Structure formats: C-alpha cells, structure tokens
Amino acid sequence: MDAISVIRAKRDRGELTDPQIDWVIDAYTRGEVADEQMSALAMAILLNGMTAREISRWTDAMIRSGERMDFSPLGVPTADKHSTGGVGDKITLPLAPLVAACGAAVPQLSGRGLGHTGGTLDKLESIPGWRALLSNEEMLAVLRSAGAVICAAGDGLAPADKKLYALRDVTGTVEAIPLIASSIMSKKIAEGTGALVLDVKVGSGAFMKNLDDARELARTMVGLGRSAGVATVALLTDMSTPLGLTAGNALEVRESVEVLAGGGPADVVELTLALAREMLAAAGVHGKDPADALRDGSAMDHWRRMITAQGGDPDAPLPVAREQHVVPAPATGVLTALDAYAVGVTAWRLGAGRARKEDPVQAGAGVELHAKPGDTVTAGQPLLTLHTDTPERLPYALEALEGAVTVAPAGTAFTPAPIVLDRIG
Amino acid sequence: MDAISVIRAKRDRGELTDPQIDWVIDAYTRGEVADEQMSALAMAILLNGMTAREISRWTDAMIRSGERMDFSPLGVPTADKHSTGGVGDKITLPLAPLVAACGAAVPQLSGRGLGHTGGTLDKLESIPGWRALLSNEEMLAVLRSAGAVICAAGDGLAPADKKLYALRDVTGTVEAIPLIASSIMSKKIAEGTGALVLDVKVGSGAFMKNLDDARELARTMVGLGRSAGVATVALLTDMSTPLGLTAGNALEVRESVEVLAGGGPADVVELTLALAREMLAAAGVHGKDPADALRDGSAMDHWRRMITAQGGDPDAPLPVAREQHVVPAPATGVLTALDAYAVGVTAWRLGAGRARKEDPVQAGAGVELHAKPGDTVTAGQPLLTLHTDTPERLPYALEALEGAVTVAPAGTAFTPAPIVLDRIG
Numbered sequence: 001m002d003a004i005s006v007i008r009a010k011r012d013r014g015e016l017t018d019p020q021i022d023w024v025i026d027a028y029t030r031g032e033v034a035d036e037q038m039s040a041l042a043m044a045i046l047l048n049g050m051t052a053r054e055i056s057r058w059t060d061a062m063i064r065s066g067e068r069m070d071f072s073p074l075g076v077p078t079a080d081k082h083s084t085g086g087v088g089d090k091i092t093l094p095l096a097p098l099v100a101a102c103g104a105a106v107p108q109l110s111g112r113g114l115g116h117t118g119g120t121l122d123k124l125e126s127i128p129g130w131r132a133l134l135s136n137e138e139m140l141a142v143l144r145s146a147g148a149v150i151c152a153a154g155d156g157l158a159p160a161d162k163k164l165y166a167l168r169d170v171t172g173t174v175e176a177i178p179l180i181a182s183s184i185m186s187k188k189i190a191e192g193t194g195a196l197v198l199d200v201k202v203g204s205g206a207f208m209k210n211l212d213d214a215r216e217l218a219r220t221m222v223g224l225g226r227s228a229g230v231a232t233v234a235l236l237t238d239m240s241t242p243l244g245l246t247a248g249n250a251l252e253v254r255e256s257v258e259v260l261a262g263g264g265p266a267d268v269v270e271l272t273l274a275l276a277r278e279m280l281a282a283a284g285v286h287g288k289d290p291a292d293a294l295r296d297g298s299a300m301d302h303w304r305r306m307i308t309a310q311g312g313d314p315d316a317p318l319p320v321a322r323e324q325h326v327v328p329a330p331a332t333g334v335l336t337a338l339d340a341y342a343v344g345v346t347a348w349r350l351g352a353g354r355a356r357k358e359d360p361v362q363a364g365a366g367v368e369l370h371a372k373p374g375d376t377v378t379a380g381q382p383l384l385t386l387h388t389d390t391p392e393r394l395p396y397a398l399e400a401l402e403g404a405v406t407v408a409p410a411g412t413a414f415t416p417a418p419i420v421l422d423r424i425g
Numbered sequence: 426m427d428a429i430s431v432i433r434a435k436r437d438r439g440e441l442t443d444p445q446i447d448w449v450i451d452a453y454t455r456g457e458v459a460d461e462q463m464s465a466l467a468m469a470i471l472l473n474g475m476t477a478r479e480i481s482r483w484t485d486a487m488i489r490s491g492e493r494m495d496f497s498p499l500g501v502p503t504a505d506k507h508s509t510g511g512v513g514d515k516i517t518l519p520l521a522p523l524v525a526a527c528g529a530a531v532p533q534l535s536g537r538g539l540g541h542t543g544g545t546l547d548k549l550e551s552i553p554g555w556r557a558l559l560s561n562e563e564m565l566a567v568l569r570s571a572g573a574v575i576c577a578a579g580d581g582l583a584p585a586d587k588k589l590y591a592l593r594d595v596t597g598t599v600e601a602i603p604l605i606a607s608s609i610m611s612k613k614i615a616e617g618t619g620a621l622v623l624d625v626k627v628g629s630g631a632f633m634k635n636l637d638d639a640r641e642l643a644r645t646m647v648g649l650g651r652s653a654g655v656a657t658v659a660l661l662t663d664m665s666t667p668l669g670l671t672a673g674n675a676l677e678v679r680e681s682v683e684v685l686a687g688g689g690p691a692d693v694v695e696l697t698l699a700l701a702r703e704m705l706a707a708a709g710v711h712g713k714d715p716a717d718a719l720r721d722g723s724a725m726d727h728w729r730r731m732i733t734a735q736g737g738d739p740d741a742p743l744p745v746a747r748e749q750h751v752v753p754a755p756a757t758g759v760l761t762a763l764d765a766y767a768v769g770v771t772a773w774r775l776g777a778g779r780a781r782k783e784d785p786v787q788a789g790a791g792v793e794l795h796a797k798p799g800d801t802v803t804a805g806q807p808l809l810t811l812h813t814d815t816p817e818r819l820p821y822a823l824e825a826l827e828g829a830v831t832v833a834p835a836g837t838a839f840t841p842a843p844i845v846l847d848r849i850g
Contacts, residue, residue, distance in 0.1 A: 007597030036460040040596040043468035172432030
C-alpha cells in the first residue's frame, strides 16, 4: 500500500477499498503519509466525492486512530448535541444543563471559533476561572456532580481528525461533505454518547448556504451515527439572521443565563427547547418537560453546578468591552433582513473571533442587536451596538455591515423564517 | 492574495487570473505557499483543467522564478530535443552529437530516470569519468569545443518547476497535461534554445497511452514554445514496444555508439534521423544530411569530443552486469507484441532504474532484446537476456514480463506500427 496509489484511485473516480482507507488514515496519523499527500487526496475527495460505504469506513478509521470514551459507569442515558456553527449560536450553553436537569447526562465536547462563527469554549472562557481542559477523570466527575460538562476534546480522541481538520483549513478542502460529516461524527462517536442531535444550520451565516446541501450533510451524518449504534437525529435550522440578540463571547453568556432564568429571546428559547426534546427522546428519557426545567430553576441550578465544577464563578461579573458604538436604523419601516454572515464577520473583526488558531479572543467584543427581522424600526433608533477593546478596528468592522440591513416600508407584510426548517431522523 | 483563495478559485472551476498565477508560483518558490497547499492546487488543476492562457502564464511564471540562459555568444543556431520518456529511448545520445556535426549547437539539459523509464544522465554516467554536473561556464565551453553538451539542469533554472515536479511525483498529480506541458516548456524556454523538437511518446511504455492525449499535450507544448519565440515542432512516436534492442544504462550507451558508427537497430536510426532533420530545419540549418554525418564519422567525432570534454573516456570498456539470464521464446511463429511497459518495469527491477530519487542505479543492469515485433521466432530460442548485479531480484523482474510477449502462428500477416505516428508543427 502506498499513498500515491490511494490518491490515484480517488483522483480517477474510483471507490477506495476498506484496506486503502484504513491504511491511509493510520499512516497519516503516524506521519508516514505526508501532509502534501493527504491534501491532494482531500482535494480529490472534495471534487470526486465518496460513496456512503467509503464515508462510513473513513469515519470508522478516524475513530480507531484514537481512544473511545465510555460513560456507561454513570448508569444514566447520555445525549449530546452538535451544531455545524452559526452566528449567535450560544444554544449549547443553556441546552446542556437543561437536558441534565431533565435526567440525561450531557458529555458535550466543544470547539473554539475560527472564522466568522464563535466557539462554545471561547464563550465560556469569558466566565472568570472557568477551565475548558479537563482530564477524562475530571470530565466524569463533573458529569456526576452536575449532569452536564462542556469541555475541549482531549488529544486522544480521533487524532487523525484533529490533524486532517487543521490541514483542510489551510488547503481549501474544508467544503467537502464526506470530510465534514466524517470529521464531526468520528469525534462524536469516539466520545461515546448514546444519543446525538445534530443542529445543521442553513443560510448566509452557516457553512451550508442552501437546504439541499444541508439535507445531504444531515442525512450522511445521521446514517453514520445510526450505523455506529448512536441514536442520531438532525434538525435543519435557519441561520439567515443571528440567533438571539447577541454575537460575541461574554454577550452570549449573558443571554444564555437569561434563558436559564426563564427569559431570553424567543428564538433562542424555541431552539433550545426543540433540541432538548430531541435529545431526551433520542436518549429514551421521558420524565420532565424541558420548558418546566427553565421555569422551575432546575436548569439554572445545573448550570451553576457545571460552571462551578469547572472552576468558574457563576456570580462573577462578566467582562465588558472598553468601547461601544451604536449603529442606527437607516430608515423607518419593517426590518426584513439582518444578515447573519455580515453580523458574524463584524463580531469577528471587533475581536470576538480569531484569524488564526493561536490568536486570543476578546471576551467582551461582539454585536448586540436591538431588533430582529419582522420588527418595526424608526430611522435613527439604535439598531446594533458594537462592543470592542480595539476601537481602531471599528471602521474595518463597520465595512462588513454594508448591505446587511434591509428595511421595507412600514406596513409591509413580512413573516420571518421558522427556526426549525426540517427534521432528518 | 492568499493560497486558499487561489486553491478555491481553481477548485470551483474558475480561471486563475494572471496576478493569482504569478503570486502562487513566486510564493511557492519562496516557501510562503506550503507544499500541502500547492499539492491541493495541483490536484484541482489536474481535475478541473486550465485554459491555454492559464497554462501560458503558469509557464511564464515558472521561467521567471529563476535565471534564463543565453547561448547567443556562440554565434551558432541552437536546437534542443525533449522526449516525454520511453523504454529504451537512448535517442538523445546519438542525436546531440549528430545535430552538432550538421552545424547546430545542441545545449541538451537532461534528467534522471524515475519509474520504468530510464534517464539520459544515468545512461551517460555508465561511461567511466563522465560528469553530468556542469557550471554554466563549463557548459558553454563544452558547447564551443564539441558542438553539443548533455548535462543536468542547474539549480538556477526554473526552481519553481524543480520544486513542483518533486511534489507532483509524490502526490499523484503527475498526470495533468497543463502541469506536464508547463514543466517541460519552462525548463526548455529558460534554457534559451532557439529551436526545440518534442518527441511525444504514445503507447504502453509512455506516459501518454493514447494518441488523443499525446496530441493534446503536443499541441499545448508547441503553442507554449512558439509564443515564447522558440521554433517548436512535435513528433508523436510509437512507444508500444521498446526502442532498439536494449533498455538499461550501459547497454543503451553501447547501442548508441553502434548508431554513431553507422550501424545499430533500424528503428533507432530512423527516429534519430527524423528528429535530427526536424531540429536542423527548426534551427534554420541546411548544410548537411544527418545520414551522411552517421556514415562519414563526423557524428562519432562529435560524440567523442563531447564525452571527453565532460571528463569521460569514450574508449573505456563499459560496465557489464554480474549475472545474465536468458528468457526463451515461448512458441514458434511471428512475434506480434513485446510490451514496452513490461520491459521497462523489468529493466527497472533488475536495477537499471530507481524507486526513489536518492537510489543509485546499476550501470550494467537491463534487458537485451533478440527479436522485435514482426520478427519470426522459434520456441526456445533466446528472446531476451536480462542483466543484473542483484540476481536475487530476478524472480521479481521476471514477474513483470508476464503477458508481455505475444507470438502468433507462423505465417500470420503482421505489420509493426510506424515509428513516427504524427507531426504537430
């Protein structure tokens, strides 16, 4: 077996054999297959595709490149959620403690932001003292005490994926459905969750811009999960406008706490509850209605235990950015569009995101929305507040907002898109 | 400008702009674009193609990555030949001194063998004392004294191509006509020859297996040469069976000297003369018939001067392999096929070629043919003699010959393919 013959097979539109897939993933993990060989293969996969069998074997080989976690000692059904990433997508924060409050354990391995979408770990790190890096033992201890844990994936989990993900990021080979699906699912299956709900975002602020691509990705991932024995369901959800009223690290933590306190923006509450119900159903847990757990304080209670168990102080004031800048509504009428991608890039440029993996993020930076599509606005009223510690980058951030806001004449009939667009499962 | 946007443009079937091409070649040469990025781009080019304008700009950018040679101080028309590589293709050896004997200077930059095709420099290095590495000044001095020089390309010539060629070799991206054409032509144009004849091989032992692909490659290269002001012509020639009666380093030198002495196999003589006439015509030199230069010893005289000027002893005995093994004809009748690729792989496995760039080659190893397609053979008569210093690898070499020989019943009508299949120019 050698790298060139595997590359050639895919290049010439062939189907890779099981031994070819097993070998190339293992040899790449060990460094025997070089980065320049894997990137050529990734480009051939992107352009020539993979069959369901190839994707399944590829995923399996990535899982076998590392350890598999096992939460069976907990004696409780486990459920996890994965979002393909969006703007203002803080849902993991209220969702994990909420599901824990309803009786399923939530071992949530999360990532950091790259590009215009934020990362769950970056958001939580704005809470003073909170730690993302836990050993497997610590992770199990937090799960026992709080019912939910949100932390970084350890190095032992699907190391092949870790290496390939970093490579794809710099070689223009991110946008390949087989590689996206196997990357997500190898980590989630290796993590050992019993049930998995996928939140596949669709729209300008998402990775998948149209419903057909999103459906294909969702179907591929649901198939991979089920064939690995994980009860898997996907919701396709709207990402044409930001979720909630904030995009940024501490800003989103604040909004998540509002949801846990029984308030918060309607769309965030609706999606959190929809995903919680799917997770509980997939895990076979039918005790409590998640809406009750938001009302009766039990979700908030699990949140406080989870944050505390990971070193964070749930009562500490959250960081605030040094400077605020208000963007007024450009006209009077009905706000019909507030583009998710534009808001995401703006938040990123304000300092909420990072250009390179090594960059730090600003805890307080981001965008606050004062209206959502469907709302009536008056010319000159505050529409957005931009938060940043680096006001010198404001003009650059404002550039990203050009064309992002559409206001239609007052009285225009406009119905915002529903949050949940479809369900695959 | 960044590597990912260039990769994405080609990946998404776009046409690269001049600034994109200039930047990516320059940045790759400087190491700013990484190997894993260039290999992803090469795969995208292989699968999505390039327009004539892109190929021309790509070639030009590779030329500009290094120095350009200038043979105008010689005051003599210059002509060069490039073969896309075949089995038993020793033509450069008799051709360069032959054309020099007819009045054109031949600055022939050659390569080493990789895979089943031999390299001109490897062949010449079987001559005791002969040196492939010359400075530009030494090259000019040999040209002045012998009229022809065959040597390795210096590091200053199209360094982008040198780097990219090595990368393509290990990433399954060799077989892209835009990249093959620009690789060959960037070196030849930078070399500064006034006229260029391309020998594009077609058949099992060649890189191009069919006439259509070979024609496309030839047309692309002829177009590149002409737009750079080099008088360029291509012959498409048969490579379904080895050229001449030998494949191997010293074995081919011996056969080349036979041709220079006025003898040698008919196909080698025919192709050498055809290419010599094209080179002289393209260079505008119309003094002498190359057939006369083989007969009157003037070509041999230039050979001896050229070899001597590069430190070689034209009278020294050539190395002979330690072991010989005879392969008999399997039946009586007409030999209708002796597959070039199989013979090439056999010679390679016997030690005539290398698996990696760093490997040494055996000077004496190779395959000697005792019959050619069209000849009548008798069961049991010697058909091939295999030469090697490593007889332990004989079984492995013999394996490559399976199915390579076809003998039809005696009396079967069979006309071997002509050597020259087509001419583009």
